Structure formats: structure tokens, C-alpha cells
Amino acid sequence: MSKLRIASILLIISTLLLKFSSMLRDLVIANYFGSSHEADAYLAAMIIPNTLILFMLTGMKEAFLPSYYKYNALGKGFSHLTNIVKGTFWISLAISIVGMAVSPFITPLVYPKAEAVDVAVWTAVIYFASVFLVGINAVYEGYFDAQKKFSFSTFSQTSVVLATIGGTILLHDRLGIYSAALGYFIGTVISFLIKLMYLKPGKxxxxxxxxxxxxxxAFYLIFLPVGLTIAVGQVNLLINTIFSSRLEEGVVANLNYAFRLVNIPQAIFGVTIATIIFPLLAQAKTSNDMELFKKGIEKGLSFMFLFVAPTVTGMVLLMKEIVQVFYQRGEFDATSTALTSEYAVYYVGSVLFYSIQAVIAKGFYTLEKGHYMLRIGIISIICNIIFNAILVKTMGATGLALSFSLVGFVYSAITFSTLYKLSGGFSLSYVAKEYGKVFVATAVMVVVLLLIKGFMLSWNVYVYVAVMMVIGAVVYFAVLFLTRSQSMRELVNIKQFKRKASEGR
Structure with missing residues (x-):
């Protein structure tokens, strides 16, 4: 088995563990705190520091990998790692101190309700305290990616999520929802210690x-636009939170639960496929082979749609039951299930569009054109504010979810068309052909599921969802096989994919 296939399998497994542990974290919070003011305050307050956390984590990976490769080729890779770690130490420390100091002033702007404003403030303080170690962890996760140890980086992030879950379960009686924030802080410490012990202090x-x-x-001049671009999605979530926190109790929490649920396909398939094709794009850039670069983008878009399209379609058909399976227990009641299901359906569009954007973004970073992404990201933020202001008045909370999907469409459409021009154009006929086969397979899957759905409504909800998922997957991949989907065949044979990407389709 090739090293690429092994690395890809490990990355998918570790990503699945990370996303489902994240889902479990949300499930635990929903179980203990439901859609209360306390849950609203916690989820609203963590948005600001979490924007910085994702800015560091994801942005560092995108910027550090090519930077490390450049210095490592000169025999200065370890020296470069040392410099970035030490620089990030001071930058992250400053962000933590300033963030904790200003939290009492900025947090009420995001969550102004008096019922739980103190919860919001102290949640923000604890999360800002975590930024200090998050920055250092981010550098080493970028380093592990540069060493092609993608799964280790993901597993270290999983340890943070598991600590959050553990803290919530063990301490919720005594600390309330602060237990989740404290668990996150402890998780960042554990993640740091794992890296330190794995590498040994000397290395x-x-x-x-x-x-x-x-x-x-010089590194941070490259990192800043990349990190800011990565943070665009989180900024849009912050904007949505500001609007939703002005609505009735539970809206912030239910919108968050809905978004987290539908975001799973994007995080698993969109981000994973984008990560896998990144080395191919980097190889194309190094060899100045624009045809290989174009094929890499085309393959990435095809592979992504192959998995995302049937997944989100199936989720729409089974949304209420899926929400019930994941969330409905403890403090999360049937009313919360109904509201979360409704919001989740309106969020679905964002999954597809941001998955497309995840692949396209790798092309911009490979071509060192990240500043284009930043400009387009700013446009998306402006659009989000306008859409939110209009739709929240006409549709209420569901309008905020729809706004996020509309913004995703605008973002992906502009980024795709811009990269299309920069690269000299992709083979749209190839992409359309593969998308057409996926569309046919998805349509057949939907028809079959609708035909059998009525016969199983009386089943236990867990069995019902599991059986429908299995039948849907079998039908979908059977139709893909019959339509001779090239993307599916190449995914089964990674070596064939590499050869065809290098030699032409």
C-alpha cells in the first residue's frame, strides 16, 4: 500500500474521530444545558476567542508548511521552526493578556442579555487564556503536516475536544457551563504536553x-493575510451570533447546534480532500506545471462533490430524525429538536459552497495569491451583514441560517471564477460530467429513500436512521459504478490517480 494511501486513510480516520468527538462535545453541552440562557451565553462568548483560535490553528498550517519547506531545502528547517515558535510565543501571550483584559467590555456587545452576561464574560476570559498555548500548538501542528504526519496533528486537536467533554461531564454540577471552558483550557495544556513528549525537549x-x-x-507578513482569510467564516459566524443574541432565548444555542451538525460533511470531506490534493498542487507549482495544477483542482472539486452531495441530500431527508438521534435527551427537548432541524436545513447550502471554497483556497495559497481570498472574504462579510439585516426581519432566526448559505454561494462563486481566470481555465466539461453522474446517483438515492421511508416510520429512530443511511449509500455507489464515475474509480486506486494527474486524463 502506497504511503500516500496510508496517510490519506489515517487522515480520514483521525478527521472522523475529531469531528465526531466535536459532535459528542456539542451533544454533551446540549444534554446538560439545552437551549438555556446559559448555553446561549457560553456559545456566543466563545465566538470571539474562537475566531482567533481558528485564525492561529488553520492559518498557521496553511502558511507554515510552504515556509518550512523553503527553509528546510536550505538546511535551516529546524532553525526556522525555532524562530516561529519563539515569535509565536510572545505574540500569543500578548493576545491572551489583552483578550482577557478587554473581555468584560467587548463580550456584552456580542451577548447583551443580563440573564447570563457574567457567564459570557468569564467564558471569553477562559478561552482567551487558552490562546497562549493554542498559538504554540498551531506551529507544531503545521510542522507535523510538513512532515506528512497529518493524522498526528488531528489527533492532538482531538485531545482538546475530549478534555472539554470530560470537564463538562465531571464538573457541570459544581461549575455549570464554565466546566466546558475549563475543560478546553486543560485540553490545550494536554495537547502541548503530547507534542513536547513526542518530540522530546531536545528536538x-x-x-x-x-x-x-x-x-x-517576514513569516507573519505571509501568515496574516492567510490567517485573516481563514477567519472569514468565523467572522461571519460572529456576525450571525450578534444578530441571533438579540432574539429569544435558545436561538443562539439552536443555531449553533444546527450549524455544527450540518458542518460535519464539510469538515470531513471538503477539508480532507483539500488537504490531500495540497501536495499535488505544491508539486505542480514547484515544477511550474500549470496543467498538473489545473488537474489537481479539477480532481479535488470532483472528489469533494462525490461525497458531499449525497451526504447533505440525505441529511435534508432525515434532518429531524438525525437531530433527534444526536441531541434529544436531557435538557434538549422536542421543541429544541424541531427548531434545530429547521435551522439545519437552511444551513445545508453553506456545506456545499464552503467545501468548494476549501478546495479552491488551496489553489490560491499554492499560487501565493492569498490576498485575493482576503479581498473576497471581506466582500462576503459585507454581504453577510446585509443579508442578515434583511432576512432576520422577514424570516427570523431561519433567515440567519439562510444568510450563511447565500454568503457561501457568493464566496465560492467569486473565488472559483477568480482562480479560473488566474490559472487560465479548468476543464469545465470534465467537472460537469463528473458532477452530472453524482447528481444522477443522488437523485436515484433520493427516489429510493422516499419510496421506502413510509414503511419504516414506526421503527425505532436509531434503527431507522442507520438503515436509511446504509440503503442510501449502497444505492448511491451502485449507481456511480453503473455510470462509470472516474472520480470514484480513482479514489479506489490512489496510484492511478497520481499517474493520471501527472500524465493527463
């Missing part, structure tokens, strides 16, 4: 090496 960095300020500054 962690060169402790005696003076920090090269010019090298650190």
Missing part, C-alpha cells in the same frame, strides 16, 4: 538559539 526546538526577528516578521 522540540533549539532552546539556546536567539530569535531572528526579521525571519519572524
Amino acid at each position: 522540540f526546538m533549539d532552546w539556546k538559539q536567539p530569535m531572528d526577528r526579521k525571519e519572524v516578521s
Whole structure:
């Protein structure tokens, strides 16, 4: 079995563990706190520091990998790692201190309700305290990705989520929802210690090496636009939270639960496929082979749609039952299930559009055109504010979910058309052909599921969802096989994919 296939399988497995552990975290919070003011305050308050956390985590991976490769080719990879770690230490420490200091002033702007504003403030303080170690963890996760140890990076993030779950379960009686925030903080410490023990202190960095300020500054000039671009989605979530926190109790929490649920396909398939094709795009850039670059984007878009399209379609058909399976227990009642299901359906469009964007983004970063993404991201933020203002008045909370999907469409459409022009154009006929086969297979799957759905409505909801998922998957892939989907065949044979990407379709 090839190293690429092994790495891909491990990445998919570790990503699945990360996303389902994240789902379990939300399930635990929903179980203990439901759609209460306390849950609203916690979820609203964590948005601001979480924007910075994702800015560091994801942005660092995108920026550090090519930077490390460049210095490593000169024999200075370890020295570069040391410089970035030391520089990030001071930057992250400053962000943590400033964030904790200003939390009492900025958090009420996001969550102004007096019922739980103190919960919001202290949640933000605890999360900002975590930013200090998150920054350092981010550098090493970028380093592990550069070493093609993708799964280790993902597993280290999983340890943070598991600590959040553990803290909530063990301490919710005594600390309330602060238990979740404290668990997250402990998780960042555990994640750091895992990396330190794995690398050993001597290979962690060169402790005696003076920090090269010019090298650190040069890196952050590259990192900032990349990180800001990555944070665009989180900024849009912040905007949605500001609007939703002005509505009735439970809206913030239920919108969050809905978004987290439908986001699973994007995080598993969209992000994973984008990560897998990144080395191929980097290879194309290094060899100045634009045809290979184009084929990499085309394959990435085809592979992504192959998995995302049937998944989100199936979720729409079974949304209420899926929400019931995941969330309905403890403090999360049938009313919360109905509202969360409704919001989730309106969020579905964003899954497809942001999955497309995840693949396209790799193309911009490979071509060192990340500033285009930042400009387009700013446009999407402006659109989100306008859409939110209009739709929240006409549709209420569901309008906020629909707004996110509309913004995703605008974002992906502009990024795709821009990269299309920059690269000289992709083979739209190839992509359309593969998308057409996926559409046919998905349509057949929907028809079959609708035909059998009425016969199983009286079944236990867990059995019903499981059986429908299995039948849907079997029908879908059977039709893909009959339509001779090239994307499916290439995914089964990674070596064939690599050869065809290099030699032409």
C-alpha cells in the first residue's frame, strides 16, 4: 500500500474521530444545558476567542508548511521552526493578556442579555487564556503536516475536544457551563504536553538559539493575510451570533447546534480532500506545471462533490430524525429538536459552497495569491451583514441560517471564477460530467429513500436512521459504478490517480 494511501486513510480516520468527538462535545453541552440562557451565553462568548483560535490553528498550517519547506531545502528547517515558535510565543501571550483584559467590555456587545452576561464574560476570559498555548500548538501542528504526519496533528486537536467533554461531564454540577471552558483550557495544556513528549525537549526546538526577528516578521507578513482569510467564516459566524443574541432565548444555542451538525460533511470531506490534493498542487507549482495544477483542482472539486452531495441530500431527508438521534435527551427537548432541524436545513447550502471554497483556497495559497481570498472574504462579510439585516426581519432566526448559505454561494462563486481566470481555465466539461453522474446517483438515492421511508416510520429512530443511511449509500455507489464515475474509480486506486494527474486524463 502506497504511503500516500496510508496517510490519506489515517487522515480520514483521525478527521472522523475529531469531528465526531466535536459532535459528542456539542451533544454533551446540549444534554446538560439545552437551549438555556446559559448555553446561549457560553456559545456566543466563545465566538470571539474562537475566531482567533481558528485564525492561529488553520492559518498557521496553511502558511507554515510552504515556509518550512523553503527553509528546510536550505538546511535551516529546524532553525526556522525555532524562530516561529519563539515569535509565536510572545505574540500569543500578548493576545491572551489583552483578550482577557478587554473581555468584560467587548463580550456584552456580542451577548447583551443580563440573564447570563457574567457567564459570557468569564467564558471569553477562559478561552482567551487558552490562546497562549493554542498559538504554540498551531506551529507544531503545521510542522507535523510538513512532515506528512497529518493524522498526528488531528489527533492532538482531538485531545482538546475530549478534555472539554470530560470537564463538562465531571464538573457541570459544581461549575455549570464554565466546566466546558475549563475543560478546553486543560485540553490545550494536554495537547502541548503530547507534542513536547513526542518530540522530546531536545528536538522540540533549539532552546539556546536567539530569535531572528526579521525571519519572524517576514513569516507573519505571509501568515496574516492567510490567517485573516481563514477567519472569514468565523467572522461571519460572529456576525450571525450578534444578530441571533438579540432574539429569544435558545436561538443562539439552536443555531449553533444546527450549524455544527450540518458542518460535519464539510469538515470531513471538503477539508480532507483539500488537504490531500495540497501536495499535488505544491508539486505542480514547484515544477511550474500549470496543467498538473489545473488537474489537481479539477480532481479535488470532483472528489469533494462525490461525497458531499449525497451526504447533505440525505441529511435534508432525515434532518429531524438525525437531530433527534444526536441531541434529544436531557435538557434538549422536542421543541429544541424541531427548531434545530429547521435551522439545519437552511444551513445545508453553506456545506456545499464552503467545501468548494476549501478546495479552491488551496489553489490560491499554492499560487501565493492569498490576498485575493482576503479581498473576497471581506466582500462576503459585507454581504453577510446585509443579508442578515434583511432576512432576520422577514424570516427570523431561519433567515440567519439562510444568510450563511447565500454568503457561501457568493464566496465560492467569486473565488472559483477568480482562480479560473488566474490559472487560465479548468476543464469545465470534465467537472460537469463528473458532477452530472453524482447528481444522477443522488437523485436515484433520493427516489429510493422516499419510496421506502413510509414503511419504516414506526421503527425505532436509531434503527431507522442507520438503515436509511446504509440503503442510501449502497444505492448511491451502485449507481456511480453503473455510470462509470472516474472520480470514484480513482479514489479506489490512489496510484492511478497520481499517474493520471501527472500524465493527463
